[in-house]
Amino acid sequence: MPPKAKPAATPLPSVWAREQRTPDQPALSRAAIVREAVAMLDADGIEALSMRKLGARLNAGATSLYRHVATKDELMELAVDEVAAEIRVPELQDGAAWRAAVTEAAAGFRATALRHPWLSSVLGQAGLAYLGPNLMTYSERLAALFTAAGFPEPSRAIDTVLSYVIGMSTTEAAWLTTVARSGETEATFIARLMPAAQQAAAGHEHLAGSYTDAAAITDPVALRDEKFRYGLAVVLDGLALRLPK
Amino acid sequence: MPPKAKPAATPLPSVWAREQRTPDQPALSRAAIVREAVAMLDADGIEALSMRKLGARLNAGATSLYRHVATKDELMELAVDEVAAEIRVPELQDGAAWRAAVTEAAAGFRATALRHPWLSSVLGQAGLAYLGPNLMTYSERLAALFTAAGFPEPSRAIDTVLSYVIGMSTTEAAWLTTVARSGETEATFIARLMPAAQQAAAGHEHLAGSYTDAAAITDPVALRDEKFRYGLAVVLDGLALRLPK
DNA sequence: CCGGCATGCGTACAGTGTTCGCATCGAAGG
DNA sequence: CCTTCGATGCGAACACTGTACGCATGCCGG
Incomplete structure (x- = not known):
């Protein structure tokens, strides 16, 4: 709390944080956003991807993403094309x-x-x-x-x-x-689903065998x-x- | 505004509306909800269906639907089965x-x-x-x-x-x-999409013909x-x- | 007549995509 | 060197969303 500095022009903690952050990451770029979006989609599924969470993972605010991507739909479009590159x-x-x-x-x-x-x-x-x-x-x-x-x-x-x-x-x-x-694991999930499936198949003769494999x-x-x-x-x-x- | 009636027990406008509404619709039922949901989905697409709008179309509040349907996902499940009945x-x-x-x-x-x-x-x-x-x-x-x-x-x-x-x-x-x-109509939409498609297909010899049909x-x-x-x-x-x- | 129970709903909460205007910064130009 | 400017990040706000909770109200059996 030094009283002699100009407090309004350059509030100290802000400057501090800024100089560390800027050279840290290669800033925000379209490619980085798409890459991270794909990572989040793979990890936690489609309904877990929100602009805010994605921004947070990039050390950025949610709305900053909109400088590089017009809309979330466009982002999904980019994500699709990103993974399409894998197919040989x-x-x-x-x-x-x-x-x-x-x-x-x-x-x-x-x-x-x-x-x-x-x-x-x-x-x-x-x-x-x-x-x-x-x-x-x-x-x-x-x-x-x-x-x-x-x-x-x-x-x-x-x-x-x-x-x-x-x-x-x-x-x-x-x-x-x-x-x-x-x-759950797939085996236990199937086992837990079995009774409901068999009950649903009751009365359908051709389906009875399908759920006992x-x-x-x-x-x-x-x-x-x-x-x-x-x-x-x-x-x-x-x-x-x-x-x- | 008759001063002689018991105002607290039976407030007039409320009774009025109630007696008209109750025999009007067959109330709220699971079947009616699913039917109306399918109608809305068909008319305005999947992202236009919200619990509030669906409730409004049934002269009901949004949260009333949850007495008959556990969750929106379950409602969609019911809607799928509803239209599955059409397939012969x-x-x-x-x-x-x-x-x-x-x-x-x-x-x-x-x-x-x-x-x-x-x-x-x-x-x-x-x-x-x-x-x-x-x-x-x-x-x-x-x-x-x-x-x-x-x-x-x-x-x-x-x-x-x-x-x-x-x-x-x-x-x-x-x-x-x-x-x-x-x-737009499909023809004009295709026409409007054509230039972008042809530009995207540029350099791909086998694709050139695909967009000129x-x-x-x-x-x-x-x-x-x-x-x-x-x-x-x-x-x-x-x-x-x-x-x- | 009355108590319970199913049904409807108002309010509220946490979260969403997106817009707007302001702050900040690096670079270009005088 | 100072200044302007365009690009970039971001906080606040808006209109929504699905859903939990608790209260009111109606009907129905004892």
Whole structure:
């Protein structure tokens, strides 16, 4: 409390805090915001992301984010394109190897969808209308793959396999989210859900067997993998019939 | 203002309003709430539904709804099951006609998904884990259909075609929602989006053609129908290979 | 007649996305 | 060197949201 300084012009504690903070972080940038948003979404799910919490994690106020991002929806759009960069699509050297290549591209999509389960929620609300660069190159590579494979209507083939992959991945991700929200492990969650499911299935003869599968409890991950591969094989078989010659 | 009545026990305006209101509506009931919620969702989209607005439309306060519904999530669950009642699955008389029957069941799902675009948002967040009675009978009938068709693994076949249908319908519904939110007709929305899309596709040789399809503007509905039928045919062809004999 | 119980609702709380205007800062220009 | 200026951060505020609590009121069985 030195009485001689000019108190109004430069209040000491403020200056103190400022000089430490500014060189600390690389300030606020669009890229950093999106990166941290993805991290929060992955960690705590979609409903845990709020502008205030995100700002707090970046040592910033909530409203500061709006200097770099127009709206929260735009931020989600950027987040989607951010994770879209993870999906790898192999280039096709041998035309006969298209099945393996498409399988890899599909599995890659599913893998990122399961790594970032919030993606399904966003896709359900906004679809694939996004035009982010990473999504564009993903589409481009898919198109290149299917044309190289020799499909007469590549876009039709792409839509078909993408629809299957999105549908399956979305369903899986939603289930995993539900399980995660319960705080329990998947096996115990299933066990706790079992009685309700069996009661709901009462009177439906064809459904009775669906909820007594022990594999769902012993190794649900492997069961999901197998289910995905089965359906994908079906789709690819159907597509193969449309290859000329 | 008659001074002789007992004013505290029966204040006039209150009695007036009450006697009119009580026989007016069948009061508040779970069924009425769900019905009105679906109506609001259909009319104004998912983000327009709030407990307060829903209460207002039922001549009720917002918190009154909680006497009949535990939480908003539960209300959405009920709404999903409500619209699930619309989907019809034909019974299979002749085993050879399974293709037409499955096609009808798939088209029915898609039709309700497009009639209630908010469904896609909910599915993206919660999946098919719901156990409502209507969803159960839908599953049951699907199972009956695929078993009657002679599939060795009916549940695998169901998961495959359902994944495709969900993926395609979700994508379509999300697109329609985006268009609707713009307030424009689909054709003008596409026209307005075109330059951005073409700029985003710049440098991607295989994508250049995707955004110059005139059919998307002249008759987008027919184009979507055809796209859906194409993919479904692919999936059914793949499944047919797995039928014994 | 009366006591209990289901139903409706007003108030309140914690939290949300977003707007606005002010403070501060680094750089550019006289 | 001083000053202006544009960019950036931020505190306060607004209109909402879902929901918990407690009070009032009506109907129904004893």
